[in-house]
Amino acid sequence: xxxxxxxxxxxxxxxxDASRVIVDHESLVPFKSDYSSEGTTPLAVVFPITTxxxxxxxLLANQYKTPVFPRGRGTSLSGGPVPVVxxxxxxxxxxxxxxxxxPNNLIAVASPGVITADIDKAASKxxxxxxxxxxxxxxxxxxxxxxxxxxxxxxxxxxVTGDYVLGLEIVTPEGKVMKTGGKTMKNVTGYDLxxxxxxxxxxxxxxxxxxxxxIPRPKETRTLSATFEDMTLAGNAVSxxxxxxxxxxxxxxxxxxxxxxxxxxxxxxxxxxxxxxxxAEVDGTGENVQKEIDEIALIFENFGGCVTVAKNETESNRLxxxxxxxxxxxxxxxxxxxSEDATxxxxxxxxxxxxxxxxxxxxxxxxxxxxxxxxxxxxxNLLLDKEDAGQLERAELAVKEIFQSALELGGTxxxxxxxxxxKSPFLKNEVGETGIDMMRRIKKxxxxxxxxxxxxxxxxxxxx
Amino acid sequence: MLTSEVKKLLVQIVGQENYKDSNEMRLVYSYDATPxxxxxxxxxxxxxxxxxxxxxxxxxxxxxxxxVPRGSGTNLCAGTCPTQGGIVLLFxxxxxILEIDEENLTATVQPGVITLDxxxxxEExxxxxxxxxxxxxxxxxGGNIxxxxxxxxxxxxxVTRDYVLGLEAVLPNGxxxxxxxxxxxxxxxxxLxxxxxxxxxxxxxxxxxxxxxxxxxxxxxxxLVLYEDIDAAARSVSKIISNRIIPTxxxxxxxPTLEVVEDFAKIGLxxxxxxxxxxxxxxxxxxxxxxxxxxxxxxxxxxALSVEMAATEEExxxxxxxxxxxxxxxxxxxxxxxLEDATxxxxxxxxMVRAINEIAAKYxxxxxxxxxxxxxxxxxTCLTDAxxxxxxxxxxxAFAEIFDKxxxxxxxxxxxxxxxxxxxxxxxxxxxxxxxxAMKAIKQAFDPNNIMNPGKMFAKDSRKRVLV
Numbered sequence: 048x049x050x051x052x053x054x055x056x057x058x059x060x061x062x063x064d065a066s067r068v069i070v071d072h073e074s075l076v077p078f079k080s081d082y083s084s085e086g087t088t089p090l091a092v093v094f095p096i097t098t099x100x101x102x103x104x105x106l107l108a109n110q111y112k113t114p115v116f117p118r119g120r121g122t123s124l125s126g127g128p129v130p131v132v133x134x135x136x137x138x139x140x141x142x143x144x145x146x147x148x149x150p151n152n153l154i155a156v157a158s159p160g161v162i163t164a165d166i167d168k169a170a171s172k173x174x175x176x177x178x179x180x181x182x183x184x185x186x187x188x189x190x191x192x193x194x195x196x197x198x199x200x201x202x203x204x205x206x207v208t209g210d211y212v213l214g215l216e217i218v219t220p221e222g223k224v225m226k227t228g229g230k231t232m233k234n235v236t237g238y239d240l241x242x243x244x245x246x247x248x249x250x251x252x253x254x255x256x257x258x259x260x261x262i263p264r265p266k267e268t269r270t271l272s273a274t275f276e277d278m279t280l281a282g283n284a285v286s287x288x289x290x291x292x293x294x295x296x297x298x299x300x301x302x303x304x305x306x307x308x309x310x311x312x313x314x315x316x317x318x319x320x321x322x323x324x325x326x327a328e329v330d331g332t333g334e335n336v337q338k339e340i341d342e343i344a345l346i347f348e349n350f351g352g353c354v355t356v357a358k359n360e361t362e363s364n365r366l367x368x369x370x371x372x373x374x375x376x377x378x379x380x381x382x383x384x385x386s387e388d389a390t391x392x393x394x395x396x397x398x399x400x401x402x403x404x405x406x407x408x409x410x411x412x413x414x415x416x417x418x419x420x421x422x423x424x425x426x427x428n429l430l431l432d433k434e435d436a437g438q439l440e441r442a443e444l445a446v447k448e449i450f451q452s453a454l455e456l457g458g459t460x461x462x463x464x465x466x467x468x469x470k471s472p473f474l475k476n477e478v479g480e481t482g483i484d485m486m487r488r489i490k491k492x493x494x495x496x497x498x499x500x501x502x503x504x505x506x507x508x509x510x511x
Numbered sequence: 512m513l514t515s516e517v518k519k520l521l522v523q524i525v526g527q528e529n530y531k532d533s534n535e536m537r538l539v540y541s542y543d544a545t546p547x548x549x550x551x552x553x554x555x556x557x558x559x560x561x562x563x564x565x566x567x568x569x570x571x572x573x574x575x576x577x578x579v580p581r582g583s584g585t586n587l588c589a590g591t592c593p594t595q596g597g598i599v600l601l602f603x604x605x606x607x608i609l610e611i612d613e614e615n616l617t618a619t620v621q622p623g624v625i626t627l628d629x630x631x632x633x634e635e636x637x638x639x640x641x642x643x644x645x646x647x648x649x650x651x652x653g654g655n656i657x658x659x660x661x662x663x664x665x666x667x668x669x670v671t672r673d674y675v676l677g678l679e680a681v682l683p684n685g686x687x688x689x690x691x692x693x694x695x696x697x698x699x700x701x702x703l704x705x706x707x708x709x710x711x712x713x714x715x716x717x718x719x720x721x722x723x724x725x726x727x728x729x730x731x732x733x734x735l736v737l738y739e740d741i742d743a744a745a746r747s748v749s750k751i752i753s754n755r756i757i758p759t760x761x762x763x764x765x766x767p768t769l770e771v772v773e774d775f776a777k778i779g780l781x782x783x784x785x786x787x788x789x790x791x792x793x794x795x796x797x798x799x800x801x802x803x804x805x806x807x808x809x810x811x812x813x814x815a816l817s818v819e820m821a822a823t824e825e826e827x828x829x830x831x832x833x834x835x836x837x838x839x840x841x842x843x844x845x846x847x848x849x850l851e852d853a854t855x856x857x858x859x860x861x862x863m864v865r866a867i868n869e870i871a872a873k874y875x876x877x878x879x880x881x882x883x884x885x886x887x888x889x890x891x892t893c894l895t896d897a898x899x900x901x902x903x904x905x906x907x908x909a910f911a912e913i914f915d916k917x918x919x920x921x922x923x924x925x926x927x928x929x930x931x932x933x934x935x936x937x938x939x940x941x942x943x944x945x946x947x948x949a950m951k952a953i954k955q956a957f958d959p960n961n962i963m964n965p966g967k968m969f970a971k972d973s974r975k976r977v978l979v
Contacts, residue, residue, distance in 0.1 A: 231921075235659045392694060485682070489953055489956055
C-alpha cells in the first residue's frame with residue numbers, strides 16, 4: 048500500500064494538473080471495463096497530454112513494476128484496454144492538441160486522442176477522405192483504432208486502419224521515444240515497425256502521434272438494398288459481385304433475426320419475411336457510380352434478390368438506418384450480447400453463414416448474424432441471458448465452434464476486433480506454437496518487464 | 512570455409528547436384544547489382560523444398576554459418592552480397608505458381624517465381640498484380656518480398672507489401688511459421704507478415720507467398736510531357752497530386768537520363784527537353800480520359816513544351832520499357848553506376864531535384880536523376896568509376912549530403928531498394944539510436960546467432976554526420 052501511495056505521488060509529480068490524475072475509487076470503477084468485458088479496478092487513471100508525460104509515466108511504471116493499460120474511449124470489443132491486474136490506466140482522451148491536414152501531401156497528423164470521425168471531417172474540408180470507418184468512429188480515438196487496426200464497412204474497397212498509417216511517434220514500454228515511418232509514401236528503411244505496432248493492441252508501445260494517409264474524396268455515393276428469401280443465395284450474390292470485378296465501397300449483410308429485431312426496435316417497414324438483407328454502397332464519379340449500381344442490381348436480381356435503389360441521400364440514409372440500428376436493436380433483446388468477428392475468405396461466406404446457423408441450433412443459443420459480408424468479416428452475435436447459467440455454458444461452446452469453423456474455412460479468429468483477453472486462449476489454434484513463440488519473443492524483447500497491457504493477445508499458459 | 516563434415520551434411524540434404532562450391536560458382540554469386548561490393552560465399556545451394564531449407568537452417572544455426580537468401584541478385588543495396596561468406600541460398604527449384612484463386616483473388620507462389628511470369632499468368636485470367644519493379648523481367652517474388660519492392664505503378668497501387676496477404680517462412684531455428692491468410696482483414700496477434708516483408712532476409716527464409724490480386728483495370732492511357740524547366744516538371748507533379756488526381760504512374764526523367772535512354776532504346780524520345788514526365792492513368796474509360804485531360808491542363812499551366820498522348824498501346828509500352836531500361840542504359844556510360852533512392856514527401860519533389868543538382872555541381876559529379884516522382888521516390892544516379900578513388904570519395908560525400916537533405920525534408924534514405932549493407936551506416940540518421948535498438952531487439956529475438964544475412968541493415972558503426 049505504501050508503495051501505491053508513493054506511485055501515486057510520483058504520478059502527480061509527472062502530471063501536475065490534478066484533474067488529469069484520477070485516484071478516487073468511485074471515479075475509477077468505469078475504467079474496469081470496455082464494451083465487452085470487465086477486469087479489476089485500476090490504481091489510478093492518468094491522462095497524459097504530451098509525449099514527455101507519457102514517457103515519464105512508463106519509466107515510472109518500470110521502476111515500480113506496475114502494469115500500464117493504454118486506453119482510448121473503451122469501445123474495444125475484445126477486452127483490449129481492460130485492466131486484468133491492478134495497474135495504471137493511461138487514457139489518451141485529453142490528448143487532442145494536434146489535428147493537421149497537409150493537403151499537398153495528402154496527409155493528416157493527429158494526436159492519439161483525436162476522434163476518428165474528426166479526422167475525416169477535417170480531411171473533407173480539403174476534398175480529401177480518411178476512409179477507415181469503424182462503427183464506433185464518432186467516439187473512438189485514432190490511437191485506439193491504430194492499436195486494434197480497426198476496420199469498418201468501407202474496408203472492402205479501401206482497406207483498414209493499417210493501410211493508412213504512414214508513420215507513428217511512439218513511447219516504448221521502457222519509456223523511450225521514437226518515430227517510425229514518416230510522411231513519405233514509400234519507406235523501406237529497416238523493419239516495418241509501423242506495421243508491427245499497428246494492431247499490437249497496446250502491448251508494444253503507447254502511440255503519441257499518428258501520421259495518416261488521406262485520399263481524394265469520391266464525389267458521389269449511391270446505395271442499394273436487396274432482400275433475399277434465401278440466405279445462401281444472398282451469400283452467393285455477394286461472391287458473384289466481387290468475382291465480377293465490382294468493388295462497392297460497402298457491402299453489408301443483415302440476417303432475418305436482425306431484421307426482425309430492428310423492426311421491433313423501430314418499425315420502418317422492413318421485410319421481416321426475408322432471410323437476408325444486403326446493402327451496397329458504391330462511390331466514385333457520375334456515370335461510373337450509375338454503371339456499377341446497375342451491375343450490382345442485376346447480379347442481385349439474378350440471385351433472386353428484390354432490389355431497391357436509393358434515389359437520393361434521404362433514401363440512402365433510410366436504407367442505412369436499418370444497418371446502423373442492428374447493434375442497439377439486438378442489445379435491447381437480451382441482457383448480454385456476445386459479439387464475434389470471425390472472418391473467412393470471401394468464397395467461404397455462404398459456407399460460414401450455413402455453419403453459423405447450424406451452430407446456433409446445435410447449442411440452442413439465439414445467434415444472429417450481420418456484418419461486412421464483402422470482406423468475409425461477419426459478426427455473429429449471441430444474445431444471452433445473464434441469469435441463465437446453462438445457456439452461458441452452451442454459448443461458450445458455441446463460440447469455440449465458431450472459431451473452429453472460421454479456421455477450418457481458412458479464416459481468422461478476428462478480422463477487426465483484436466485478440467485482447469477474450470480470444471487469447473484460442474490464438475494458438477490459428478497461428479500455431481511457432482507463431483505464438485515469435486510474437487512472444489518480440490514482446491519480450493521490447494517489454495522485458497511486461498509492463499504494457501499484460502494479459503492481452505497472449506494467454507496465461509503461453510508462459511510469457 | 513565450410514568443414515568437410517558440414518559440406519557432407521549439406522550435400523546429403525540437397526543432393527550433390529544442388530550443392531556448388533567451385534571457384535566459378537562462388538565468383539558468380541559473390542556480388543549483386545550493387546557496385547563496389549563483392550565477397551565470395553563458401554557454397555551456393557539450391558534447395559528443392561521447405562524441408563530441405565529447414566534442415567539447412569538448423570545445421571547453419573548449430574554451426575553459426577551465415578545464410579544469404581538470393582533471388583536474381585538485382586537488388587541495389589548489397590542486400591544479397593555474401594559479405595561474411597557462408598551459404599548463398601537459391602530458389603531455382605522453388606519457382607512454381609501453386610494456385611491462382613479466382614474466387615478469392617489470390618495467388619499462391621513459391622519464392623523463386625519471376626515477377627513478370629506471375630504478372631503474365633494472372634493477366635491471362637483477367638486479373639492484375641500491380642507491383643512492377645523495373646527489374647521485374649528477372650527479379651523474383653521472394654526477392655521483391657524481402658526488399659518490399661516498389662515500381663512504376665506504386666503511386667496508385669502501392670508497393671509489394673500492399674499485396675502480401677500471408678507467408679510461410681522457415682525461421683533460423685528451423686521452425687516453420689505461417690502468417691496471414693486469404694483474408695481481407697486479419698488482426699490475430701502481431702502482424703508478422705508485415706514484419707517479414709522488407710526484412711531483407713534477416714529474419715528467416717520465405718518459402719511460400721500468398722498474394723492479393725485485383726481486377727484488371729478496363730483501360731489505360733499514357734502521356735509524355737516535355738519541359739524546358741526541370742522545376743516546372745517537379746511542380747507539375749505536386750500540382751497533379753494536390754488536384755486530387757492519383758495517376759497510376761508519374762515518372763520523371765531528366766535530360767541526361769533521356770539522352771542515354773534514347774541512345775539505348777532508339778524509340779525517338781525527345782532529347783531536347785530538360786525534363787520529361789511519363790504519366791499513366793488506368794480505370795474506366797470515362798474516368799481515365801477526364802483525369803488525363805485535367806493532368807494535361809495542369810502540365811500546360813506549368814509551361815510544358817508539349818503534352819503528347821501515346822496513340823497506341825505499342826507506343827505506350829515502348830515508353831514504359833524505355834523508362835524501365837533507364838538504369839541499364841545509364842550503366843553503359845561509365846564503368847560504375849551508383850543509384851540511390853532517397854525519398855521525400857510528394858510536395859518536396861522540386862526542392863529535392865534542385866538540391867540534387869546543386870550537390871552534383873558542388874562535388875563536380877555526373878548525376879542523372881529519374882524516378883517515381885509521384886511517390887517522392889527519386890533515383891539520383893551517379894556515373895563514375897570505382898577505380899578513381901578521389902572521385903569515389905566525392906561520390907560518397909555527395910550521397911551523404913543527399914541522404915541528409917532527404918531526411919531534412921521529412922523523407923527517408925530508402926524508398927524501395929532497402930538498407931542492405933550499403934546504407935546500413937546511415938540507418939541511424941533516419942531512425943535514431945532508439946529506432947535502431949528497437950529493430951536490433953527484434954533481429955536478436957528471431958535470430959540470436961545472427962546467421963540470417965548478417966551485416967545487412969545493421970552496421971557495426973553508424974556513419975558520423977559531418978555536414979553543416
